[in-house]
Amino acid sequence: MKRLKVLQILIVLSIIMGGCGNENKENQTSQKNTSQKVDDDNKSSKKETSTTSSNEEVEVSPLPSTYQELENLPAGKDSERIPTLTEEDKDKVVERFKDLPDIQNNPSKKELDYFYQELLKRVQRDFKGPDSLIKQMKFQSFGDPEIEDSRYQFKENLNVEIILDASGSMAQDVGGTTKMDAAKEEIKKFVESLPEGTKMGLRVYGHKGSNADSDKELSCNSSEMMYSIEPLEDSKFQSALDLVQPNGWTPITLALNEAKKDLSTLKGENNTNIVYLVSDGIETCDQDPVAAAKDLYDSNLKPIINVIGFNVDADGQRQLKDIADATEGIYENVEDQASLKSELKKIQSVAESWERWKRKGKQSIELKEVQNSLDIFGYITQESVKVTTEKTQIDLFLSILANHGKMDTESNTYLSEKNREYHEWMYAEVEEFEQELRAINEKSYKEAMKALEQKYNINTQ
Template identity: 55%
Template sequence: MKAIKHFLVLLIGLIVFVSGCSQEAEKSKEPADKAKTAETKPAKDEKANEDQEKEEPKEELAVDPLPTTYQELESLSQGPYHDLNYDLTEENQQMFLETFKELPDVSGTPTEKELDLFYSEVLKMVQKDYKGPEEAIKRLKFQSIGSPEMKDTRYEFKENLNVEIILDASGSMAQEVNGKVKMDAAKDAINQFVQKLPKDAKVGIRVYGHKGSNADSDKQLSCSSSEIMYPISSFDSGKFQSSLDKIKPTGWTPIGLALNEAKKDLSQFDGATNTNIVYLVSDGVSTCEDNPVEAAKSLFGSNIKPIINVIGFDIDNEGQKQLKEIAAATEGIYTSVADESELSDELSQINQLAESWDEWKKKGMQSIDLKKVQNSLDIFVYITREEVKSQKEKDLINHVAFVLWQNEMMTAESRVYIEEKNREYHDWIDSEILKFKEELHTLNEMNYSEAIKTLEEKYQQNTQ
């Protein structure tokens, strides 16, 4: 009996001990569980911040205003897809979708502000290179060379006429445009030009960036490469062709170096007895640390007194901006050309001036009456070009809207809004072109100096 009582006492003690241990274990476990719960549930403050962020209003869209003057219009950068071709083939539609995939999403029900932003962004991508009144003034001055009314001796016919072409031979000139290597297109256009020069005119051709390669390891070599391939002299067809054949596009783009070397080429042809014309042809920005704008200013301000014009050949926005700065610094004409045909057209203007110089020489270097403004060297051709730019730009934007609508990435209502905005904007551009065209027509019976003075007085506030 005593044994049974002893056993019961031990059993009760064991139960109490085990129960106590369990409670301690639960107590020690409780903080860990609570910590785990705290880790998985967001704090009240964090949740409140998240809710506040959701409730904050969206940032107001910033939409660039459309230009209100032709001067503002021509200051806009040419878009990377300004010359994009399009048709209704399925392949072309896919190309359009890929090209414009980064445009703002307007697939839902966008606000007018969102559609305005969309229009602004697509316009930047297809923006044309418009030319305004300042361009007309520069072209009139260039076309007025030899006019007795011109007071600037730079624009007088002198005993000698010298033309130097400074040609880009960097690696990018090995690319193709319209199925033809750019360097080959440039050579052919230059050859056509020099073939038509009067026999007494002298011509020279200098290249730059034609050594080494466009690899980083060759940068120093290439950036120090510029060579006179055909020294300024009378035209010899065989020798000139041989000089062109030696030019191979390979390296970097030392424009400043080439301009400084051109100053040496022309140093013996001072402006007192020589009419000197320089054409810089490039397909890109200077890629060397050679300050091309300062080099151009130095050449322009020297006693050589050259007229310096600049041609951008199938060029991008960055290159175009720099070449425009060079032209502006030398009061010269900047022109973008897309292919060999347009390059030939631009160079042909020198041929027509050279013909007038030849006539002046044959008359014993007496004054000659140049043609009236309207009939001179197609001054109105560039007005027609402006009209074509406006039409093509408008059509391209409408096609973008059509492709997005057709692929259910824009509603019919949004498409109507974009096309109407596009029509109004390009109607304004067309009206500005028409006004300027009418202004130029009033210059028909004026001589060059009167025409230039009239335009400068009207637009001088835009050039200060």
Template identity: 45%
Template sequence: MKSQLKASITLLLFLLALSGCSGDVKSKGSSAKTQEPPADSQAANSEIQNKEEEFEVAPLPSNYQELAKRPVGEYADKVITFMTKEEYKTDLPSFDSLPDMSGDRSDQELDGDYELLLSKFQKGFKGPEEAVRQLRFQAIGSPEFKDTRYQFKDNLNVEIILDSSGSMAQKVNGVSKMDAAKKTIHEFVKKLPKGAKVGLRVYGNKGSNADSDKEVSCSSSDILYPISTYREEDFQTALGKAQPTGWTPTALALKQANKDMSAFDSSDNTNIVYLVSDGISTCDDDPVKAAKDLYHSNISPIINIIGFDIDSKGQNQLKQMAEAAKGIYKNVSDENELSSELEKLSDLAEKWADWKKRGESSLKVQKLDNTIKIFSYTQNEGLMASQERMNVFLYLNYLQEKKKISDESYQYLKEKNKKYHDWIDNEVKQLQSYLQSLNEKNYGDAMNALEEKFQQNQP
């Protein structure tokens, strides 16, 4: 409760600081320079013009879809708080690539400075495409689906692909990521309904993460539990063999998963693949292509990916893999969040078991409800926008305190940051409003409306 109160006070102070200074800020069209070159100095004007033409600024997103495609920043998870002058003595990241802003800067140069600073704190926004993917997974088995990939079949097969690279030995809340993953996977598998089949594959499970073992480790991926019904003793034995070991050959694991499930043709099998990893592929392969190839294979799997306590580079790659496979990417920070994510798969398996027991006619056309968790992520989008806004704002304060930015440049960038994140807030509100307007529609109608509005071209 105290932490929530502190966060609320911090956000309130931040908003008051923004509103209190807005009257002193120059408009976007004004220059942050203290002097303009003399009107009769054509050479000076030409020199400045050439300089600005050479200075290319990457554009900020113009719509929500573009925002969602921006790479997650290196310091996306860092939380900067209001600091006293004494606390400013503790240096924040220096960002060596950020130019000196203590002197004169043109608007164009400052736009580039802002883009660079923003990229460091860039959050992983999901956008409207995530609504479609989550809605599709939520509605698997519903009779209005025409795509057979998302229809229930006589058999349900789930393969879990577990990262066994050396980094999985790192601890979160006192427990290694590998032990936390194994415990969570075992709890999930134990709850699978009778008749469902499960498989367990690991990768990076041989050699070590030393350079001398890269070749052998990057060639390692084994099926520890071939796809079959759950047998507790056998599965526990297989799971016990998974240990944090070597490098991370993600593409190899996906290719081998295709072979694991090759006998389970999509005509009478609903096939689901979950990949759990804590980092980027380190084996000079192409996991994005591998994910796409697996998606388009004859087993027609549903592919979801979980990033476990992962850095920004890993998040960006795993997110690209999920997008290539038309699946969901979820970032989890600890065992509890991993368990919550696998619980969604447990719910789906129970839904399949009920369908098997009662027959296809038992599946009613489901309608949306405002309480469905699928829409709660819009609140998370708004929270990420607030955190990103505050991080940039407070870092600008830090630069000002360290006298690394002029007053004029500080005012310009502060106003730019405010306008940009006001735009994001508006995009999130519009999406939330549109999702609410779909309330009481059935899943099929809602998904069609979303895809049409946001120009989705799902297969």
């Protein structure tokens, strides 16, 4: 707990200093990384008027009582770091939140709770439970002899197929380059780093026509294997990449169905098949990509299906995470070229382990206990930062609104205490996760995965 408290203090200081001009360095993952579903009750509460005059006009939803409920909440539209240092900054905060419920005239406890609920919706961070980390730990332990799931056991052949979004939105700028150019560059580097013997395939989708309504039918029927699953030939692969340009709609379902055909001769009994779907948005061709992904996953190909969201909005993250969840795969949202490179390196690590396994002629992969420890530390730190940032930002907003006459002292005290209690509960949850994950990491792989799956119900399909 001491470590968390020190971390809290550091984050508070960084937020205050951020008002001097560093606010644009906000962790982008906290801006957009949301793969959560909106609760219907939360939606229904929005039909109430923002100005409250009686208890009958408001409907207060209970705050999350489990981390899973917290994870299911969408990130708020004002979840980025907002400067609050200067008087001008504070005036902008008041203007920004002027549509929050009016609590200036002797509000009831229910009206204050409703105000907090609406403010929280606006600034909610994209919290993540430990299940995504657990899936990552399982992927990193690929090939361990104790793994019971045959998908994660090394076979004679390793095949990797990347399914790349070529819809029009991939032409958008991200970090000084387009999403498509960034993806091309990192995919090229990735395939060049694969060990000899790895077979690689590249499929694109949405690359024909345009994203105009008149081209929808053409684009929604466009998915093409640009490089068949085979060992890498540099010039041939580069030529295939050069042909890909961002153009049309987003037929994810079609691409997943076609990927099943691409791998049809590579049965799971003697092939380790890994599929990576890279997309910057949701299916736009009126199909069901989750069902298509599940069909591929349940086939005798026994593929591992992971999903990379490239600078995706909230709706896109939600659907892409659903695809990963339906196939017990990993979903990661990347914001720029550097984070895409980091994600692709995870497959490279697996391929290198496979090469060592083949060279030695037997399974001799050691558990990555040290790497797991680093990942646990990273996850705990990330969640703690989110808790601290959200709590501190709300406290600052409450203080500013009170100083501008938007609430009285008694209301400010009540809301500040509510905010403190709510986030203290979050801190306790994160601390418990850390203790449990570290204890489990000390066990053997088989014991660890069994304990993790029982604790967090990872395999629910």
